Amino acid sequence: xxxxxxxxxxxxxxxxxxxxxxxxxxxxxxxxxxxxxxxxxxxxxxxxxxxxxxxxxxxxxxxxxxxxxxxxxxxxxxxxxxxxxxxxxxxxxxxxxxxxxxxxxxxxxxxxxxxxxxxxxxxxxxxxxxxxxxxxxxxxxxxxxxxxxxxxxxxxxxxxxxxxxxxxxxxxxxxxxxxxxxxxxxxxxxxxxxxxxxxxxxxxxxxxxxxxxxxxxxxxxxxxxxxxxxxxxxxxxxxxxxxxxxxxxxxxxxxxxxxxxxxxxxxxxxxxxxxxxxxxxxxxxxxxxxxxxxxxxxxxxxxxxxxxxxxxxxxxxxxxxxxxxxxxxxxxxxxxxxxxxxxxxxxxxxxxxxxxxxxxxxxxxxxxxxxxxxxxxxxxxxxxxxxxxxxxxxxxxxxxxxxxxxxxxxxxxxxxxxxxxxxxxxxxxxxxxxxxxxxxxxxxxxxxxxxxxxxxxxxxxxxxxxxxxxxxxxxxxxxxxxxxxxxxxxxxxxxxxxxxxxxxxxxxxxxxxxxxxxxxxxxxxxxxxxxxxxxxxxxxxxxxxxxxx
Numbered sequence: 001x002x003x004x005x006x007x008x009x010x011x012x013x014x015x016x017x018x019x020x021x022x023x024x025x026x027x028x029x030x031x032x033x034x035x036x037x038x039x040x041x042x043x044x045x046x047x048x049x050x051x052x053x054x055x056x057x058x059x060x061x062x063x064x065x066x067x068x069x070x071x072x073x074x075x076x077x078x079x080x081x082x083x084x085x086x087x088x089x090x091x092x093x094x095x096x097x098x099x100x101x102x103x104x105x106x107x108x109x110x111x112x113x114x115x116x117x118x119x120x121x122x123x124x125x126x127x128x129x130x131x132x133x134x135x136x137x138x139x140x141x142x143x144x145x146x147x148x149x150x151x152x153x154x155x156x157x158x159x160x161x162x163x164x165x166x167x168x169x170x171x172x173x174x175x176x177x178x179x180x181x182x183x184x185x186x187x188x189x190x191x192x193x194x195x196x197x198x199x200x201x202x203x204x205x206x207x208x209x210x211x212x213x214x215x216x217x218x219x220x221x222x223x224x225x226x227x228x229x230x231x232x233x234x235x236x237x238x239x240x241x242x243x244x245x246x247x248x249x250x251x252x253x254x255x256x257x258x259x260x261x262x263x264x265x266x267x268x269x270x271x272x273x274x275x276x277x278x279x280x281x282x283x284x285x286x287x288x289x290x291x292x293x294x295x296x297x298x299x300x301x302x303x304x305x306x307x308x309x310x311x312x313x314x315x316x317x318x319x320x321x322x323x324x325x326x327x328x329x330x331x332x333x334x335x336x337x338x339x340x341x342x343x344x345x346x347x348x349x350x351x352x353x354x355x356x357x358x359x360x361x362x363x364x365x366x367x368x369x370x371x372x373x374x375x376x377x378x379x380x381x382x383x384x385x386x387x388x389x390x391x392x393x394x395x396x397x398x399x400x401x402x403x404x405x406x407x408x409x410x411x412x413x414x415x416x417x418x419x420x421x422x423x424x425x426x427x428x429x430x431x432x433x434x435x436x437x438x439x440x441x442x443x444x445x446x447x448x449x450x451x452x453x454x455x456x457x458x459x460x461x462x463x464x465x466x467x468x469x470x471x472x473x474x475x476x477x478x479x480x481x482x483x484x485x486x487x488x489x490x491x492x493x494x495x496x497x498x499x500x501x502x503x504x505x506x507x508x509x510x511x512x513x514x515x516x517x518x519x520x521x522x523x524x525x526x527x528x529x530x531x532x533x534x535x536x537x538x539x540x541x542x543x544x545x546x547x548x549x
Contacts, residue, residue: 017256125525161184270394301379
C-alpha cells in the first residue's frame with residue numbers, strides 16, 4: 001500500500017485566501033505546503049484581460065455555477081451565484097474593484113467577539129498585501145503582492161456619472177479607501193500593467209517554483225481526515241482518482257463562504273441532527289456551521305443611450321487586438337464597473353455609508369447573460385448592511401453534489417432590508433435624472449417608467465434584484481463563550497485541533513463594500529497567527545467544550 005505523502009500544511013482552495021496562505025507559509029523553507037484547487041489553472045486569456053470578465057459569465061469551467069433555493073420575498077426566484085473555480089478563485093473572475101470598508105466595520109467585528117480584528121489590528125495586513133500604483137502612505141501599501149492601480153481606460157459615460165453625482169449634491173472622492181469612503185469617483189482596481197492581478201498572479205505565480213510548495217489542480221476535497229480530534233489530512237479526488245495527503249501541523253480551509261462549511265459538514269462538523277440525516281457521523285455538534293449567511297443584494301437600473309458610446313456593441317476583435325497587440329491598451333483594460341460611490345441614506349443607523357453604487361457603461365441584465373439590443377447604461381445599487389440571514393446546508397453526503405443555498409433575501413421580520421432596497425432604487429433614479437446625462441439619456445428599460453411609484457419600484461426590485469457576489473459569514477469567528485461561533489478569533493474550528501477556516505466565511509458581519517480585499521487581508525493575518533507572529537487571543541478549553549457527545 002502506498003504511504004500517503006505528508007506536508008506540514010494542507011490548504012484546501014487556491015482562491016483569494018488560499019493563494020495568500022500558500023505564499024506566506026512557504027516563505028519558511030523548513031515547512032512544506034500542499035495547495036489543493038478543485039478547478040483548473042488560470043490559463044484562459046479572458047481571465048487576464050480585465051474586460052474578459054464579461055465573457056467569463058458563461059465559462060462553466062472556471063465557475064462553481066451555484067443556484068440558490070427559491071427566495072419567497074423576491075417572487076420565488078432562484079438566484080445564480082457564480083464563484084471562482086480556478087486558481088485565484090473569485091479574484092480571477094470578479095470586477096477587480098479594490099475596496100476595504102471603513103474602520104468601524106472592523107471595530108464592529110471585534111465588538112462581536114473577534115478579538116484582534118479591529119481596525120488597528122487589520123490595517124497593517126491591508127497595507128502588507130497592497131502594492132498601490134500611487135505609492136505607500138499611512139493607509140496604503142506600495143510594494144505588496146496585490147497590485148492596485150488606477151484604470152488605464154475609462155469610458156466617457158463613467159465620467160458623466162460622476163458629474164451627475166456631483167450635480168445631485170454628492171462629493172467627489174478620488175480614493176474610497178482613503179480617510180473618507182463616502183462620495184463618488186472611479187474605482188481603483190486589482191490590476192498590474194493593465195492586466196488582472198488575481199491572488200494567483202500576485203501571490204502564487206512568483207513562488208510556484210519553490211520546492212516546498214506543491215499545487216494540485218482538479219483536486220476536489222471530499223473530507224478532512226482526523227486522528228482522534230486532530231485534523232491529520234485531507235481525502236480528495238484528482239481527475240477522479242481518490243487520494244489522501246497527511247498534514248503534520250494544520251489543515252486550512254479556504255473554500256469560501258459556500259465550500260468551507262460544506263467541507264466541514266462532510267467531515268462531521270455541523271448541526272449533528274442534520275449531519276446524521278445524511279448518514280454522516282457527527283464529530284462536533286456545531287450548529288453555526290453554514291448559518292449566518294449574509295450577502296449584498298443589488299438592483300440594477302437600466303437606461304437606453306442615444307449615443308453609441310457604450311460598451312454594448314464593441315468589436316471583440318478590435319478590443320482583443322488593442323489589448324494583446326498594443327501593450328494592454330484600450331477598452332480591454334476596463335473592469336466594466338469603472339465608477340461608483342458610497343452614500344449614507346436617511347435610514348442609516350450610524351455615520352457609515354449604507355448604499356454602494358457600481359456604474360456600468362453598458363446594459364447589464366441577469367449578470368450579462370441576457371443581451372438587450374442597442375446601447376445603454378446600468379447602475380448597480382446595493383444595501384451594504386443587510387439584517388437578513390440565510391444558511392448553507394448539505395443536499396447530499398456526496399462531495400460533488402452542490403449544497404443547498406438559502407439566502408433569505410429581504411427576510412428580516414422588520415422589513416428594513418426591503419425599505420433600504422427601495423432607497424437604492426430611488427437613489428439610482430435620482431442620479432440618472434441629472435443634467436449630465438441629458439445628451440445621452442434614452443428611454444428607461446428597468447424600471448420601465450422613470451416616475452414609477454413606490455409600489456411599482458418594489459415590484460421591480462422583487463422581479464430584478466440580484467446578488468452582487470459577496471457571500472460571507474457561514475463559519476463566523478467569535479468569542480470563546482459564543483456558542484454560535486464556528487471559529488475562535490484565531491480562526492481555529494472549535495471542538496477540534498489542527499483545523500482552521502481562512503476565508504470570507506469567517507467574517508462575523510458583512511463589511512461596507514466589496515469583499516475581496518478583506519478576504520485577502522484575513523489570509524495575511526491568518527498566516528501570522530499560524531506562524532505565531534501575530535497577537536493571538538487566548539482560547540481556553542476550546543476543544544473540550546465543543547466536542548459532540
